[in-house]
Amino acid sequence: MTQPALWKSVSVLAVAALGLMSAFAGPAGAADKEITVQAWGTTWEQGLQEVADGFEKETGIHVVPVTQSGSSDGLARLQSMADAPKIDVWFSTSSLAARATADRKLFAPIPADKLSNAGSLIDGAKMEAYVAAYYYPLSIIYRPSLVKKPITGWKDLWDPAFKDSLAVPDVETYAGRMLLVAALLNGGSIDNVEPGFKAWKELRPNIAMFYGSDSDSRRALAQGEVSVLVGPPSQAAPLRTDGIDVTVLSPKPSPVMFDVMTLVNTPRQDMALTFIDYVLSPKAQEIISNKIDMGPVNKTVKASPSLAAVLPAVADQVSFDEAKVNAAIGGWNERFKAEIAR
Known part of the structure; x- marks a missing residue:
């Protein structure tokens, strides 16, 4: 076999080997296309899992859920890993998020210009370091x-x-x-x-x-x-x-509250922001309203009929x-x- 032919054979074998390795590894960069989201178990099972599935189908980014029994439990877990957080997006009540996100080592601000759905949000849904996923009355x-x-x-x-x-x-x-x-x-x-x-x-x-x-x-x-x-x-x-x-x-006076998403300071912030924005999209907000019985924060989405019947009047x-x-x-x-x- 001549030297050029030999090199050609070696090159073909090398390419084939690389292709085989890629097949086992999955799509290029797949291992990096993953974020971890911490939320309440029931909320995840009722609707956020379906939202995450749609997000992965659309973006190729896999979402790993971590459940919390309550927001305080979730915050304690986050604070225990403050030097190297493993959670990228944390769901919390707005009241706890307002306190927790003062820790700018652990939490990052959420730039409105990174959210394509920011302009469609109801009043009070977007703050500097957190954004509402839905609202609900007591x-x-x-x-x-x-x-x-x-x-x-x-x-x-x-x-x-x-x-x-x-x-x-x-x-x-x-x-x-x-x-x-x-x-x-x-x-x-x-x-x-x-x-x-x-x-x-x-x-x-x-x-x-x-x-x-x-x-x-x-x-x-x-x-x-x-x-x-x-x-x-x-x-x-x-x-x-x-x-x-x-x-x-939901009788008068009806306190209206938000559950919100926060952005944790990790190397996966870009993907985490993409997920946050997807949750605010009309398709995700419809799932949240219909499956979790929560009020949509995207003004272009109507509450599910059953929920609309029990939401309090604005007055x-x-x-x-x-x-x-x-x-x-x-x-x-x-x-x-x-x-x-x-």
Whole structure:
């Protein structure tokens, strides 16, 4: 064999070998096209997994989910790996994100010019270091078969007929919104929660459980341990899937909250931003509204019919200054533990 022919044969073999290696390795760069997203397990299973599947199909970027039982649990995990975070996008409540993202070593700002859907977001959905994935009110969810008459508003929950019947979020869950509702109902405000604590003491005989986990409260309602659950409308979806009839209403005053996405300081920020932007897209927002029963933050997307029926009227909605909530919630929680939860 002549030298040129020999080199040609070697080259062909080398190319073939490289092709074989590529076949086992998958598409070029596939190992690098992956991000890790931390979110609540139920939320992921109900709809975010479907969003992630669509994202991977469209971009080729695989999403590895990491579940958290709550936002505080998720933040603690992130802080434990602060020097080399393994999570690229973290889902959190807006109140906790407002505090956590002050840590600019761990979290990066989210540039609006990197989000093609930023211009379509509802008011309040985009902040410097986090962007909302959806919104929801604090609602009343109850089992009609377990109550004597339909519930029409918040004040009904103080009726002695509901003794030992309510599952209510503790102060840290949903950032004290139930305390603030109680305050507003009785002439108070975020700057004066004294009427709220007084009302909670009067409500205490009716409260069977204060919860910090959505799954615990749903289980209690499903098993008939409580007849009423105070929480977001999304709590109703898995109950209905299990064949349990529940009614949802969002009475005035209706606190509206956001669950948000934060960008963690990792080498995969570009892919993470692409995922965040995809979650804000109309196709993803429709999945979130229809599958998770959350309000879409993209103004071009209508809430699912079932959700639209229970979302509060704009005039009934209330929002609170997250900076004030964050400054006060530690004291509220200590007082809650000492005076209410015991």
